[in-house]
Amino acid sequence: MLLDLSKLFGRSKNSKEVAKERLKLVLIHDRANVSPQFLEMVKGEIIKVISNYMDIDENELDIQLTRTKSEDGDRTVPALVANIPIKKVKDSGK
Template sequence: MDFFNFLKGNEGTASKNVAKDRLKLVLVHDRVNCSSQVLEMLKTDIIKVISNYMEIDEDELDIQITQTQSEENNGTVPVLYANIPIKSMRKSSHE
């Protein structure tokens, strides 16, 4: 962080942005009423199922509940977002 950044008001690290990001995340969980424990269980089950078909990078796996613009009305709706990097397909499952 340099001096000029500080003068400009520090867009990235301004504490209000931290507040906003934290709030957005906590509200997503509040709204769908889904605890991190449930999310953890879901993650384990997803890994289990997908591993039957492909080898995945479990360390890079990212599963979270976020929000997206709903298609019907103007509000936002929660979505389950999963980013699962594939290392290779399992041959055995196809044969």
């Protein structure tokens, strides 16, 4: 499930895009048993933490909530998958 993070970065959307984003959040809520607001907070925190150490391409950011098999292989569990393009690593004080 691809999530559009454009609302975090101020880009405006038309009503079709807003409805699509809301539907995605509802589906994610059902899959992970967490609220859409909680997921938005998690995404925001991930972006903040990574941005402390790297310049990232926020326009190409891709965060998905999927299902994967558990370690025992008997069930599926939610998995947060993030593809975060890195522009450069910030000075680490070396």
